[in-house]
Amino acid sequence: MLDFRSIETFLWVVKLGSFRGAAARLNTTQPAISQRIAQLEREMGVKLLNRDHRVASPTPSGRQMMVYAEKLIGLRAQMMAEIGDRSAMRGVMRLGVAETIVHTWLPRLVKSVNQIYPNLSLEIEVDITPNLTARLLAQEIELAFVVGPLSASGVHNRVLADYPIGFLASPSLGLGKGPVTPAELARFPIITFPRKTKPYEVVREVFDRPELPPIRLHASASLATVIHMAVEGLGIAVIPDAIVENELADGRLQLLDTDLEITPLTFTASWLASPDVVAVERVAELACQIAQSSLAVDAPALARH
Numbered sequence: 001m002l003d004f005r006s007i008e009t010f011l012w013v014v015k016l017g018s019f020r021g022a023a024a025r026l027n028t029t030q031p032a033i034s035q036r037i038a039q040l041e042r043e044m045g046v047k048l049l050n051r052d053h054r055v056a057s058p059t060p061s062g063r064q065m066m067v068y069a070e071k072l073i074g075l076r077a078q079m080m081a082e083i084g085d086r087s088a089m090r091g092v093m094r095l096g097v098a099e100t101i102v103h104t105w106l107p108r109l110v111k112s113v114n115q116i117y118p119n120l121s122l123e124i125e126v127d128i129t130p131n132l133t134a135r136l137l138a139q140e141i142e143l144a145f146v147v148g149p150l151s152a153s154g155v156h157n158r159v160l161a162d163y164p165i166g167f168l169a170s171p172s173l174g175l176g177k178g179p180v181t182p183a184e185l186a187r188f189p190i191i192t193f194p195r196k197t198k199p200y201e202v203v204r205e206v207f208d209r210p211e212l213p214p215i216r217l218h219a220s221a222s223l224a225t226v227i228h229m230a231v232e233g234l235g236i237a238v239i240p241d242a243i244v245e246n247e248l249a250d251g252r253l254q255l256l257d258t259d260l261e262i263t264p265l266t267f268t269a270s271w272l273a274s275p276d277v278v279a280v281e282r283v284a285e286l287a288c289q290i291a292q293s294s295l296a297v298d299a300p301a302l303a304r305h
Contacts, residue, residue: 004076006040009033010048011069014062015274016139017055025139027092077278090119093279096132096144097124099223100163101267103243105294106145109287116286120279128197128221136270143280145287147198148268157268158284160291163240165199165262168253170233176254182212185258189216189235191226199265203238206260227253240265242295267291 012022019033026033041048048062058066097106106124113120125135129146136144137152144150149157169175173188186207193199200219207215218235220226227244230237231252237244247253269284271277 002040002043004072006036006043007069008073009036010040010062010065011073013037013049013056014058014066017057019056021139074277090117091279092121092123093143093283094123094125094141095283096135096141096146097126098129098132098146098267099126099221100240100243100265101145101160101291102126103223104240105290108290108294109283112286112290113283117279117282120283128194130196133270136272139272142271142274143283144270145267146270147265148270149266150268150270154273155270156273157270158288160267160269160288161295162264162266163242164264165202165238166241167256167258167260168230168237168239168241168244168248169235169256170231171251171254172233173236175236175256178257180256180258182207182209182258182260185236185256185260186212186215189218190238191218191220191229191235192238193223193226194219194221199238202262206262238262 009022009026012025013019013033016022016025019030019037023030023033037049044061044065046061047059048065050057050059050062110122110124113122125132125141127135129148132141132144132146133150133152135141136150136155145160149155149159167180167185169188175184190203190207192203200217204217207217216235218229220229223239223243226237226239227247229235231247236256237253241248241255244253248255269287271280271284274280
């Protein structure tokens, strides 16, 4: 008798092109994957996969099987979401997160997931958007909170929130009184996001003016390091205001008044289309609600600075 586990295993072997990839996705071993596929082929009475090469590919019968497998797994996920107890949503979801989210509302999301979906575990990876995008497209993570939207084929995006970018400095630099000109800003090292990211390129372009001297642009993959350097007076941080709410509140950093404008960063929840995408969509929706409520709460406090 066919079971959903064997069908789901077959689906992921085809989608990922390997038994090893399916084993990682389903949190099991390659021998277990091989056993499930062999059982499925015995029950169907036909060969479903070609194993002649390093990449597992479906046979003609396997391609037909894929059509039904996607429908069955999709309907099962939809049924469980609509009818079943929330606690029935179980398993491991691999989540990739940009560090800006870590410094703002990620703890609230984890707490909410624990309360609403107690049998769903999160594996969280923190990295820059280009790396997380590559991992999402390689299906090494199921959901990514990144600077978006992502335009790759098959990717769904849900806008989380826009984060204004501020020029932030220690009071020790003496820049907190009145408007600060671009020339005054350029006198100090500028500290921001790492290379190969959109925010880094935007900051570099903002200061790429003939009337300004070449700037010293320090980049770091760790926003905690950027914040620490700014607090120590080692330069001006150009990062989202929302991640330094505590430092602004206790006076360790000041939000500078300048006419330089940087487009806010738009963060999205991004995921690939998949038959069992219901759990991913539910967590993405929850993240959107928390992100929006977080900005609504934080905005008045930031406005005072």
